[in-house]
Every structure is written in C-alpha cells, then in structure tokens.
Amino acid sequence: MPRRTMIEAIRDAMDVSMGCDSQVVVFGEDVGFFGGVFRCTQGLQAKYGKSRCFDAPISESGIVGAAIGMAAYGLKPCVEVQFADYVYPAYDQIVSEAARLRYRSNGDFTCPIVVRMPTGGGIFGGQTHSQSPEALFTHVSGLKTVVPSNPHDAKGLLIAAIEDPDPVIFLEPKRLYNGPFDGHHDRPVTPWSKHELGEVADGHYTIPLGKAAIRRQGSAVTVLAYGTMVYVAQAAAEETGIDAEIIDLRTLLPLDLDTIVASVKKTGRCVVVHEATLTSGFGAELVALVQENCFYHLEAPVARVAGWDTPYPHAQEWDYFPGPARVGRALIETLEA
Amino acid sequence: MADAGMLRFHVPEPEVRPGGTPDFSNVTIPKAGSVPRPEIDVDPRTIRDMAFSIIRVLNRAGEAVGPWAGLLSDEELLEGLRNMMTLRTFDARMQMAQRQGKTSFYMQHLGEEAVSCAFRKALAPGDMNFPTYRQAGLLIADGYPMVTMMNQIYSNEADPLKGRQLPIMYSSKEHGFFSISGNLATQYIQAVGWAMASAISNDSRIAAAWIGDGSTAESDFHSALVFASTYKAPVILNVVNNQWAISTFQGIARGGSGTFAARGLGFGIPALRVDGNDYLAVHAVAKWAAERARANLGPTLVEYVTYRAGAHSSSDDPSAYRPKAESDAWPLGDPVIRLKNHLIHKGAWSEERHTQAEAEILETVIAAQKEAESHGTLHAGGKPSTRDMFEGVYAEMPPHLRRQRQQAGV
Numbered sequence: 001m002p003r004r005t006m007i008e009a010i011r012d013a014m015d016v017s018m019g020c021d022s023q024v025v026v027f028g029e030d031v032g033f034f035g036g037v038f039r040c041t042q043g044l045q046a047k048y049g050k051s052r053c054f055d056a057p058i059s060e061s062g063i064v065g066a067a068i069g070m071a072a073y074g075l076k077p078c079v080e081v082q083f084a085d086y087v088y089p090a091y092d093q094i095v096s097e098a099a100r101l102r103y104r105s106n107g108d109f110t111c112p113i114v115v116r117m118p119t120g121g122g123i124f125g126g127q128t129h130s131q132s133p134e135a136l137f138t139h140v141s142g143l144k145t146v147v148p149s150n151p152h153d154a155k156g157l158l159i160a161a162i163e164d165p166d167p168v169i170f171l172e173p174k175r176l177y178n179g180p181f182d183g184h185h186d187r188p189v190t191p192w193s194k195h196e197l198g199e200v201a202d203g204h205y206t207i208p209l210g211k212a213a214i215r216r217q218g219s220a221v222t223v224l225a226y227g228t229m230v231y232v233a234q235a236a237a238e239e240t241g242i243d244a245e246i247i248d249l250r251t252l253l254p255l256d257l258d259t260i261v262a263s264v265k266k267t268g269r270c271v272v273v274h275e276a277t278l279t280s281g282f283g284a285e286l287v288a289l290v291q292e293n294c295f296y297h298l299e300a301p302v303a304r305v306a307g308w309d310t311p312y313p314h315a316q317e318w319d320y321f322p323g324p325a326r327v328g329r330a331l332i333e334t335l336e337a
Numbered sequence: 338m339a340d341a342g343m344l345r346f347h348v349p350e351p352e353v354r355p356g357g358t359p360d361f362s363n364v365t366i367p368k369a370g371s372v373p374r375p376e377i378d379v380d381p382r383t384i385r386d387m388a389f390s391i392i393r394v395l396n397r398a399g400e401a402v403g404p405w406a407g408l409l410s411d412e413e414l415l416e417g418l419r420n421m422m423t424l425r426t427f428d429a430r431m432q433m434a435q436r437q438g439k440t441s442f443y444m445q446h447l448g449e450e451a452v453s454c455a456f457r458k459a460l461a462p463g464d465m466n467f468p469t470y471r472q473a474g475l476l477i478a479d480g481y482p483m484v485t486m487m488n489q490i491y492s493n494e495a496d497p498l499k500g501r502q503l504p505i506m507y508s509s510k511e512h513g514f515f516s517i518s519g520n521l522a523t524q525y526i527q528a529v530g531w532a533m534a535s536a537i538s539n540d541s542r543i544a545a546a547w548i549g550d551g552s553t554a555e556s557d558f559h560s561a562l563v564f565a566s567t568y569k570a571p572v573i574l575n576v577v578n579n580q581w582a583i584s585t586f587q588g589i590a591r592g593g594s595g596t597f598a599a600r601g602l603g604f605g606i607p608a609l610r611v612d613g614n615d616y617l618a619v620h621a622v623a624k625w626a627a628e629r630a631r632a633n634l635g636p637t638l639v640e641y642v643t644y645r646a647g648a649h650s651s652s653d654d655p656s657a658y659r660p661k662a663e664s665d666a667w668p669l670g671d672p673v674i675r676l677k678n679h680l681i682h683k684g685a686w687s688e689e690r691h692t693q694a695e696a697e698i699l700e701t702v703i704a705a706q707k708e709a710e711s712h713g714t715l716h717a718g719g720k721p722s723t724r725d726m727f728e729g730v731y732a733e734m735p736p737h738l739r740r741q742r743q744q745a746g747v
Contacts, residue, residue, distance in 0.1 A: 062560030069530025096520045105508035105516035165732040254735035
C-alpha cells in the first residue's frame with residue numbers, strides 16, 4: 001500500500017472526491033495556482049480547472065459565506081481557511097448560517113460544506129498560527145467537528161466529510177502534516193513513510209464520522225485524545241510504563257461515547273488531553289460525560305492535561321505545549337489517586 | 338483651511354429629531370425621465386455619475402416618462418398595484434395580530450412595497466433571492482400562499498418551518514426565496530456564492546442579494562462586493578435605503594461616501610440609484626441588472642431610495658427618534674398612490690375600482706387569516722410538536738440529540 005504524508009492524503013481525498021462528484025469545488029487563499037501554503041491542494045487546479053479549484057480573496061467570512069451560497073445552490077464546497085487562527089472572521093457565517101440553515105428552513109435549504117483548517121501548535125507559529133479552536137465549534141448545534149491524527153484517517157474522514165449532508169469543520173493538526181509528533185521536539189522527525197498509519201490506499205474509501213479508534217489497548221487508565229496529543233499520550237504511556245488505553249476520538253462531534261464509556265468502565269481511570277486551553281475546553285465536556293456515564297466505575301478523579309489558559313506563546317512554546325512529561329505526570333497521579 | 342490644535346470627534350446627526358419640522362431639502366430629486374438608460378454592456382467607468390442620481394419614471398402628473406419607461410403593460414401594472422395593496426393589507430392585519438398577542442413579533446413594509454413587488458417581476462423562474470426581513474413582496478408577487486406565510490408568522494401546527502424560526506423569517510426554495518437568517522448582511526455574500534455556483538455550473542439562473550442601508554456597514558457587505566467583482570458573479574446587489582436603521586439614520590452607515598450606490602464604484606461594479614417608491618423605475622432597473630447578469634456582464638449594485646414609513650418592527654416606536662410627520666414629508670411619495678395615479682391617468686383604473694379592490698383584498702386577506710388561525714396562533718390552538726424541536730438539526734439525528742430528546746420525554 002502506498003505511504004503518504006498527511007498533506008498528500010488530504011490532497012488525495014479532495015482529488016478522489018472531485019473525481020467522483022462534479023459538484024465538489026475547492027477554494028481558499030493561495031489554494032488555486034499555488035496549491036495552498038501547506039500544499040494540500042497542489043495540482044487540483046491543473047487537473048480539474050479553475051472553475052473547480054481557485055484562489056479566493058483574503059476574506060474568511062467571504063470564503064465561508066460564498067461556500068454556503070454555493071451549497072444552497074447544490075454544490076459541495078470544500079474550502080480552506082489558511083490557519084484555524086484566521087477562522088474568526090468566518091465564525092458568524094459558520095455559527096449563525098451554515099450550522100442552522102437546515103434547521104431554520106426545515107430542510108428547504110441545506111449546507112453540505114467542509115471548512116478545512118490547519119490547527120494546533122508545535123511549529124513556533126506564535127499566537128496566530130498555533131491555536132486549537134475546536135471547542136468553539138463543538139459548542140455549536142448543527143456542526144460536525146473532525147480532527148484526524150494520521151494520513152490514513154485524514155483521507156477517509158475527509159472524503160466522509162465532503163460526502164456528509166451537513167457542515168463539517170475539519171481541523172488538520174499541522175504538526176502532523178509530515179510525520180507523527182510525540183512532543184519530543186528535540187528529537188529527529190519521524191516521517192509518515194516509517195509509520196504504519198502512513199499507509200493510504202488509493203481510490204475511494206471513507207471512515208465514518210463519529211467513530212473513535214483505540215490506538216493502544218491497555219487496562220490501567222483510559223486516555224482520551226485527538227490530533228497530535230494521540231502521539232504525546234503514546235509516548236507518555238511508554239515512558240512511564242503505564243498500561244494506558246489510548247483512544248483517538250477522531251470525530252469530536254458526533255462523539256463516539258460508547259467506545260469511551262466501555263474503556264473507562266474497564267480501566268476505572270481516565271485522563272483527558274488536548275492542546276487547546278483548559279478552561280471550557282472540549283476536555284471539560286469529555287470529563288462531564290465520563291462522570292455522568294462512568295461515575296460508579298471511577299477509582300480516581302478524571303484528570304485533564306491541556307494548554308495553559310494563556311494566549312499561545314512564541315519563545316515559550318515547549319513550556320506551553322502539553323508534552324509527554326506533563327501527560328506522564330497526570331497518568332502517574334491518576335494511578336496513585 | 339486646516340485648523341491645527343485640539344482634535345474634534347465627529348458624529349453625524351440627522352437633519353431633524355422629534356419635535357422638529359421634517360426637512361428633506363438636502364435630498365436632491367432629479368426630474369422623472371432625466372437619467373439616461375445605458376446599454377447593458379456599458380463600461381462601468383462611464384456611468385459613475387449614476388451612483389449619485391436617481392432613476393425615476395413616474396412624474397408628479399402620474400405619467401411614465403423617459404428612457405426607462407414603457408416596459409410593462411397595463412395588465413402587468415394592475416397586477417403590481419394589486420400585489421402592493423395586498424402586501425400593505427397583509428402587513429396591517431399581521432401587525433394587528435401581533436398587537437393582539439397572536440404572535441411575538443412582526444415587521445411591516447409600509448412605504449417600501451414597490452421595491453420587492455416590482456423587483457420580483459424582473460426575475461425569471463429559478464432565480465434566487467437572498468432577502469432581508471423586509472422583502473415579503475417577493476413572495477406575494479410570486480404567488481406564494483398568504484396562508485402559508487401566516488402559518489409561519491403564527492408558528493402554528495401548519496408552519497412550514499415547524500415553529501423554529503422567528504415570525505416573517507420565511508423560506509421557499511420553490512419561490513426563489515432563500516431562508517431569512519435574522520442576522521444582518523450574512524446573506525449578501527451567500528447570494529454571491531450562489532451566483533458563482535450557477536456560473537460554475539454553466540447554468541442560466543441568477544441571484545439577487547438584499548441588504549438595508551444600515552447593514553452595509555457589516556464586513557459581509559464588503560466581502561460580497563469583492564467576490565462579486567472578482568468573479569463577475571451573475572448577481573444583483575440590492576441596497577434598500579429606507580433612511581432608518583431602527584433609530585439610526587442612514588448617515589451613520591454611509592459616512593462620507595455620498596450614496597450607498599457609490600460603494601460599488603471602488604469595486605468597478607456598475608452602480609445605479611433608483612426611486613424605490615416608483616414601481617416602474619424599480620422594475621426597469623432590476624430588469625437591466627438582470628439582463629447584465631444573464632449576459633455574463635457581472636454584478637450590478639442598485640440602491641433603492643425609499644422611506645420606512647412604519648416602525649422598524651413591532652418592538653420600536655419611531656416617534657422616539659424622528660419627527661412624527663416625517664414620512665408625510667418624504668419627497669418620493671407613496672408607491673401605492675403613485676402607481677394608482679399613473680393607472681388612473683392612463684384610463685386603466687379609477688378611484689371607484691381602487692376602493693372596490695381595497696375591499697376585495699381585505700376580504701381575501703381576512704379569509705387567509707381565518708384559515709391560518711384555524712391551525713393555531715403562537716399561544717393558542719395547534720402548534721408544532723416538541724419532537725419537531727429536536728428534528729432537522731442534522732440530516733441524521735446524532736446519538737447525543739437522541740438521548741436529549743428521550744430526556745425531554747418526547
């Protein structure tokens with residue numbers, strides 16, 4: 001099976017979708033001729049023409065607003081916001097419009113759009129290229145929110161997102177674009193070509209939205225993670241020698257609660273990790289759900305490891321990023337509690 | 338001469354406030370028929386002055402004059418008159434129903450009926466409007482059933498939107514009427530996106546975007562103009578300048594630009610101003626813009642100069658922010674009376690027939706209202722089910738919503 005980087009897998013997903021369905025169009029800033037600043041759309045304009053893959057003005061509300069109108073017409077736009085940090089001008093269009101169109105019109109109009117955006121830190125991007133705003137989307141009724149952690153999933157989830165009849169926020173952990181990253185920033189980068197999840201089948205396949213994946217079987221503690229933190233959690237488990245069961249949520253909404261509950265009932269302990277800031281983060285929702293569904297099976301308080309409640313810093317990136325040491329400490333404390 | 342020294346902060350004020358004498362002497366009204374009608378493929382750079390004039394067809398004597406006249410038959414004009422009268426009567430009844438507690442909220446069109454009623458007739462089947470909350474004439478003029486509109490206003494058991502949306506936020510794809518958001522300006526760029534999609538699909542259908550004077554200050558208005566200009570989208574960009582954004586006069590959004598139409602000039606978009614209370618002028622200009630769009634000549638920005646004679650909504654009282662008699666002083670008159678006078682002048686109508694038509698229309702509206710009320714009003718009779726509240730958030734209900742629906746006991 002061919003090995004691909006996450007960038008190549010995402011590009012392949014759009015290529016396959018555009019090939020299968022002439023209603024799929026792709027646009028965003030620098031997306032057309034150049035192929036995107038991360039090269040995710042490279043070659044699509046040459047292959048499918050300027051009507052189906054084109055450059056957009058620097059106007060995120062314009063990009064998403066136009067996509068909503070196109071979806072109302074009957075196209076399936078898959079648009080790129082250059083960094084998740086730039087999505088805020090489009091937030092009104094996403095929250096007030098895309099998310100509610102089906103509901104408010106009772107299905108008279110629908111909004112099958114995908115808004116792709118690179119998310120998360122680890123690249124010395126400072127506060128404007130490192131944020132993880134997923135909780136701003138999971139809080140909104142009518143949206144689906146996806147965070148893939150590897151090339152194989154990224155392709156299958158993105159095709160599923162494009163084919164989904166409702167708006168999907170597709171957050172691509174940019175530190176994973178070229179290889180898995182476990183938080184050890186001082187070590188050489190492992191390329192996806194050396195990782196089994198870099199295997200990406202040719203052609204069309206989907207991974208259903210709303211299904212988590214268990215990345216590491218374990219019995220001592222359940223770790224709930226997504227995106228880059230899946231690898232950080234794996235490193236933490238190996239380095240502490242704790243037999244953690246690591247669940248990669250893949251889709252935050254709809255959430256695969258069954259997989260979470262089954263695991264926590266088995267282990268009796270749970271640690272939730274994400275890069276995003278702690279307060280009101282998606283981890284709070286996860287902890288509440290674990291508490292509601294697994295309270296009588298819990299042997300320790302559910303712990304959270306997250307970004308500190310500060311803007312994402314530049315020079316202090318590795319003090320901010322919740323790396324394997326912090327996750328490892330949480331695992332130990334949860335086991336000792 | 339520039340004066341250096343202490344800086345002064347500038348906040349524009351309307352000419353007159355409550356208690357003052359209405360004064361529209363600052364609104365320059367060109368003579369009917371005086372603005373030329375360019376070819377649709379005109380170089381936009383050569384008609385920049387049109388953004389500062391007002392295209393008018395009906396003169397004070399009730400005659401249709403000038404190059405924009407002559408597009409509509411007597412029959413079409415009579416239908417237009419009937420549509421505007423119907424909208425006005427519909428509004429009066431629904432405003433009253435709101436006061437009687439039969440619904441929570443209402444927004445009327447008083448004084449602005451010509452804009453949406455005439456515009457609808459310039460479009461073709463399949464074209465799509467992205468309206469604001471004050472274009473119900475698009476539905477009335479397209480024959481959308483009044484009972485269905487009322488069912489939506491009452492949020493009753495027959496409401497096509499299942500009680501989920503505020504009154505008057507209609508949606509009808511079939512009638513080329515995009516779901517009204519209630520947020521401002523968001524629909525403007527969506528209309529451009531719809532038009533881009535039509536062009537991408539090599540279709541022949543066009544879109545129409547709608548916005549009010551106040552909301553042109555939103556960034557979505559500017560995004561829409563950029564996208565429309567860049568991609569030459571087949572869209573008509575309508576700005577309804579009814580002088581007032583709730584209590585805020587249009588000068589707060591317009592700033593120093595002179596007119597709202599002039600906003601289009603920097604984007605290279607042909608920009609026209611039209612007498613919004615002149616049914617014939619609105620129709621003629623809309624037709625011109627629609628032909629341009631369909632001929633791949635791109636967007637047109639049209640500012641309708643009109644006056645909101647009523648309150649913004651059922652929730653405000655205009656006498657608190659403008660003189661009570663201001664609407665009587667509005668120099669462009671009343672759209673219904675102007676079209677009526679024109680038809681009488683042509684010998685196609687009379688005062689007697691008008692009075693008779695008023696009575697007939699009232700009867701039709703009351704009959705529709707009775708039928709709608711048989712399906713319930715907001716607080717009485719049939720209403721959408723609690724189950725409907727949980728449906729339609731997604732195509733397929735996700736597990737968390739299913740659990741919540743069970744918790745709610747439905």
